[in-house]
Amino acid sequence: MVKADHIMPEGDEGARTHCLRCGTCCMKGGPTLHAEDAALFTKGALARSRVYTLRKGEVVRNVDDTLMVLDQEIIKIKGHGEAWTCIFYDDDQKACKIYEHRPVECRALKCWDLREFEEVMARPDLQRRDLIEPDDGILKFIEAHEQRCPYIALESAEKGLRGPDSDKAVEKILDLLQYDHYIRTFLTEKLNIDPNVMDFFFGRPLAATIRMFGLCVRQEGDNFLLTPIDARYDP
Ligand code: SF4
DSSP: OOOOOOOOOSSOTTTOOSOOOOOHHHHTOOOBOBGGGHHHHHHTSSOGGGEEEEOTTOEEEOTTSOEEEOSSOEEEEOBSTTSOSBTTEETTTTEETTGGGOOHHHHHOOTTOOHHHHHHHTSOBOOGGGGSOTTOTHHHHHHHHHHHSOHHHHHHHHHHTTSTTHHHHHHHHHHHHHHHHHHHHIIIIISOOOGGGHHHHHOSOHHHHGGGGTEEEEEETTEEEEEEOSSOOOO
16 A cells, blocks of 8 residues: 655656655655554654654545545654654754654665665554553543544535535534544643644544545634635645
8 A cells, every 4th residue: 555655856766876865755744654663662762742643534645646545544753833844854954863763664765766665665554552551541532532533424524515414514523623622622731641742642633634625624712613625635
């Protein structure tokens, strides 16, 4: 399955045998993590606050620039703010800040020869449960969130907007948004959990990813207002 978003620089990939340090691969997004990358968290090279989860049902961009719907969750390194550039990429030095401990996809990526990278992409992906102790109470919140806010529910409600029960569909979407917002707020404000870990526990906020369904959200306090957008979501 193709699911990474590293894109190769155009040019003489066939003739080249070394890295030009152009930074293209790191600026096109952080890597997808695989089971063997769990060791980087144990070593302290990676932390859960530096990664985010893409949940089952989310739309992602493939290496060949096509879009696909995830059939299972994956975990990726975050970008700088809203940008896709990997959070560990140092643009001034044109270097990786965790080079000695970079994830397996980064080690395998040679843009002039993708064979090793493709082999790594086929390996088992890292999952949230690989980074959470089995007795950690957060698992119950994640499970509740998955049951209440799966992407399939959002997709179904969005389709309902064009049917006879569009009012109910709006109600359903707002309910999903409210719950997704509530669970993050509850955990950060009431249980003092680091807000930077929320995108790992629950994926990116639905208020942001709802754009993949052609909708936009305006938040006023704890309430949401839905508005359509012209352009489809660009993951
Ligand atoms: S971890 Fe390092 S090598 Fe990998 S994408 Fe980020 S900056 Fe690049």
